Amino acid sequence: MLSRIKNGVLGYLKDNIGIIIALFAMCIFLVIFPTTRTTFLTTKNVFNILRQNASNLFLATGMTMVIILGGIELSVGSVIALSGCVAAGCVVFLGLPEIVGFLAGILVGALVGMFNGFVICKTEIPPFIVTLASMNIAKGIALVYTTGAPIRCMTDAFKFPGAGYVGPVPTPVILMIIIFVIACFIVNRTQLGRHIYAVGGNAQAAKFSGINVSKVKFIVYTYTGVMAGIAGIVIASRLYSGQPTAGDGAEMDAIASVVVGGTSMSGGSGRLGGTLIGVLIIGVLNNGLNLMGVDSNWQYIVKGLVILLAVYVDFIRNKKAGR
Amino acid sequence: MSEQYLLEMKNINKSFPGVKALQNVDFQLKAGEVHALLGENGAGKSTLIKVLGGIYIAEEGEIYVEGQKVNIDGVVPARKAGVSIVHQELVLVPYMTVAENIFLGREPGKKLNINRKKMTEDAQKLLDAYEMGIDADTLVEKLTIAQRQMVEIVKAISFNSKILVLDEPTSSISDKEVHFLFETVRNLTKQGVGVIYISHKMSELQEICDRVTVMRDGQAVGTKVVKETTTDELIALMVGRELTNYYTRDFLEPGETILKCEHISDGKMAKDASFELKKGEIVGFAGLVGAGRSETMKAIFGLAAHRTGDVYVKGQKVTIKSPVDALKYGIALVPESRKDEGLYGVQSVQFNSTIEVLNEFIGKLRVDHAKEEKITQKYIDMMSTKTPSQQQIIRNLSGGNQQKVMIGRWLATNPEILILDEPTRGVDVGAKAEIYSIMNELVKQGMSIIMISSEMPEIINMSDRVYVMAEGVVKGCISHEEITQEKIMQLAAI
Structure with missing residues (x-):
């Protein structure tokens, strides 16, 4: 048992050594760089990074599964906006308890995910197109529902999931750990997890293996929708309001995290462990650039280059390993 | 010069x-x-x-x-x-x-x-x-x-x-x-x-x-x-050595009928196929490309959208709507195109070996890795697959070894009826001889095999009986003693 754990840890380090080194290098740079030396490695800042990137991790767990399936999911950013607005709307407009609002937000996410999954399974339309369409639809509904203005909701209960604390630890960090453990369980420890790899690796072969390909896809897109719903609530809660523009571009950060984490866009392979590092790299990068006072317009350029570099290094490494 | x-x-x-x-x-x-x-x-x-x-x-x-x-x-x-x-x-x-x-x-x-x-x-x-x-x-x-x-x-x-x-x-x-x-x-x-x-x-x-x-x-x-x-x-x-027995086959007396199919059709390539398979028998299916052999087997295996005709396993009429049903009745199918229909190319030998039998080692809360390794090793040994490790990415193995993993994957389901569609396509000579010898062992142990093949020598040397198909219809059956290439071609020609 012990040796198995040791092998697991060693295997994890070996699989992800490139990005782990990259993450450490970034952290060390920020620890010794003059303007960030005093601010980067503080409890407050570390919790800050985790809190700000919790929602990206929720999305990235779903996105990893979708990409292993050989698909893509572009609607998660819009779902964040829609779910946050619905949650705030339930509380403010309908006077419902916060918990009901949160559940409504998650339900909205699940519905969009189910819609994506249903259309992708029942038609031959590629996931890129289907989720591009639902991205616009979800965003449109959010704008129509709110008439474009944020719905403010300042109650303590509403602030809890995004801005609250459990003891000294921010709630999103707790959620982040719970969701990551659940996702790892699904992918690594269930038959469904194996089936995801099988369908993504060779859908035709999966049919011969008696795997219900449509069911697997439907579950994964629904899961991703639920994750986007939860991310929407956490973000709305942190902003004390449901905003129809929240989550803009969140899908791209999630995809970037997954790809930096070493999951191949061609499907059939990938690891959630890598995605976690990918999320942290994107998070530390954003945080570091902010602390260094880099102009936000320049941040995009730096981020783009880092993504390209990370994926390129991984690509070269895999090529050398003959994979 | x-x-x-x-x-x-x-x-x-x-x-x-x-x-x-x-x-x-x-x-x-x-x-x-x-x-x-x-x-x-x-x-x-x-x-x-x-x-x-x-x-x-x-x-x-x-x-x-x-x-x-x-x-x-x-x-x-x-x-x-x-x-x-x-x-x-x-x-x-x-x-x-x-x-x-x-x-x-x-x-x-x-x-x-x-x-x-x-x-x-x-x-x-x-x-x-x-x-x-x-x-x-x-x-x-x-x-x-x-x-x-x-x-x-x-x-x-x-x-x-x-x-x-x-x-x-x-x-x-x-x-x-x-x-x-x-x-x-x-x-x-x-x-x-x-x-x-x-x-x-x-x-x-x-x-x-x-x-x-x-x-x-x-x-x-x-x-x-x-x-x-x-x-x-x-x-x-x-x-680099004498292959004394290229085709290994002991022809024993087959047992009772285990599978009987009547008027199988998928509405497309398979039109009207009737045949039966006895316990301990290798039955060959010969015919030209496009004769509907693979389609017939896929229909029986539950992979056709609209199948008509009846399937009897051990005398009982059965309903097979998906490969899951087929496995339940002890039928396994190793598909024709390894690359398109069988391999999970980017995954390991282990993943590829065990995908059919996940329920044997994935419980509600934990994965029994030891059991997973044991199952994989059993079929690596049985098929004498050459692979550096169970974690080897299967795409990097030779065609013969990939095919051995494929056959092992389906044997892991403990089938009574094994359908092999072109079992030696793209497989080198040494591995071919090994696959023949394994097929012989399996039928000796009481398994029944249907083998679709386009290679005449394989059909002639390995089969107890041969069904010949043309245009989706079973045209006739030839017993082992009477098989010749000419007889098969006469029936196969349209």
């Missing part, structure tokens, strides 16, 4: 990290001859061809074409030296016409104003010169695999090549089409073209080739005149 060769490769050496892929290989090709290159997977055939085609550069060695030393250090110099290769995987663009494909990258006319009329005419002239019966204006996607191969050959020839390499050209075409291909090859050799022919099929060598060079472990171990050698001698050269 006493005799001038069309092509002479001398002392070719090529290594990859950790492997000597080619070791002092000498190879000579005469003008107008068909020269077979024979060897197991990994023997170095493809590496040699890639050196000739300029895809790999040899570290050592010289290449002479018509007595002139040539320096082949890229694909373009190879083409200039007169070498054209038709690869195993066809590389035509499906949505372009035949003419566009033939002249891809060197279209007649100006850069921005292609002379389409001239292009089509020129292409048609080429096609007609070899009596291909193909219209230059057709889209490639509308052609059969064999026709596409013809187009590839015409394209290769159109570079005025003197040396043509055909890499396993018959692996996916029917006997009738093979005949047509051979006609084309003979036409070419009459015009002085030298053909290097790579194939696993011994019967083809006898028919089309003049000489044969056998490769093993990166070395050329012998060159023979085909008429003066025997299949046994060649196989012995290839595997």
Whole structure:
């Protein structure tokens, strides 16, 4: 048992050594760089990074599964906006308890995910197109529902999931750990997890293996929708309001995290462990650039280059390993 | 030089990290001859061809074409030296016409104003010169695999090549089409073209080739005149030892009927197939490509959208709507196309071995890795699969070892009825013999096997009985004592 754990840890380090080194290098740079030396490695800042990137991790767990399936999911950013607005709307407009609002937000996410999954399974339309369409639809509904203005909701209960604390630890960090453990369980420890790899690796072969390909896809897109719903609530809660523009571009950060984490866009392979590092790299990068006072317009350029570099290094490494 | 060769490769050496892929290989090709290159997977055939085609550069060695030393250090110099290769995987663009494909990258006319009329005419002239019966204006996607191969050959020839390499050209075409291909090859050799022919099929060598060079472990171990050698001698050269029993088969008295199928149809390729299978029997299914054999089996296995007809397992009528149902009744199917329908290429041997039996080691809360390893190892041992480890990515194994993992995967479900669709396609000779011997063991232990095969020797030597199909219908059944190639062809011909 012990040796198995040791092998697991060693295997994890070996699989992800490139990005782990990259993450450490970034952290060390920020620890010794003059303007960030005093601010980067503080409890407050570390919790800050985790809190700000919790929602990206929720999305990235779903996105990893979708990409292993050989698909893509572009609607998660819009779902964040829609779910946050619905949650705030339930509380403010309908006077419902916060918990009901949160559940409504998650339900909205699940519905969009189910819609994506249903259309992708029942038609031959590629996931890129289907989720591009639902991205616009979800965003449109959010704008129509709110008439474009944020719905403010300042109650303590509403602030809890995004801005609250459990003891000294921010709630999103707790959620982040719970969701990551659940996702790892699904992918690594269930038959469904194996089936995801099988369908993504060779859908035709999966049919011969008696795997219900449509069911697997439907579950994964629904899961991703639920994750986007939860991310929407956490973000709305942190902003004390449901905003129809929240989550803009969140899908791209999630995809970037997954790809930096070493999951191949061609499907059939990938690891959630890598995605976690990918999320942290994107998070530390954003945080570091902010602390260094880099102009936000320049941040995009730096981020783009880092993504390209990370994926390129991984690509070269895999090529050398003959994979 | 006493005799001038069309092509002479001398002392070719090529290594990859950790492997000597080619070791002092000498190879000579005469003008107008068909020269077979024979060897197991990994023997170095493809590496040699890639050196000739300029895809790999040899570290050592010289290449002479018509007595002139040539320096082949890229694909373009190879083409200039007169070498054209038709690869195993066809590389035509499906949505372009035949003419566009033939002249891809060197279209007649100006850069921005292609002379389409001239292009089509020129292409048609080429096609007609070899009596291909193909219209230059057709889209490639509308052609059969064999026709596409013809187009590839015409394209290769159109570079005025003197040396043509055909890499396993018959692996996916029917006997009738093979005949047509051979006609084309003979036409070419009459015009002085030298053909290097790579194939696993011994019967083809006898028919089309003049000489044969056998490769093993990166070395050329012998060159023979085909008429003066025997299949046994060649196989012995290839595997480096005498294969005493190429086909292992003890014909025992079969038991009671275990599977009975009546009027199976999928509404498309399979029209009306009735047959039965007895316990401990290997039943062959012969027929031309497109006869509906695979489709019939898929329908029985629950993979057809609309199946009609009845299936009885051990006398009981059963309803099979999906592969899950089929497995429940003890039926397993190893599909025809390993790459498209079987392999999870980017995954490990272990993943590929256990995907059918996940419920045996994945519980509600934990994965029993020890059990997973045990199951994988059991079938690696049983099939004598050669793999560095269970975690090896399966794509990196040879075809024979991939096929062994595939068969092992389905054996793990403990089937009583095993359907093998082309079990030895793309598998080298040594692994083939091993697969035959395993099939023999399995039926001795009471399993029943249905084997679809397009290889006549395999059908004739392994089957208790053979059903012959044509146009989706079972045309007849021949018992082991009476099987001959002629009888099968009579029934298979439409």
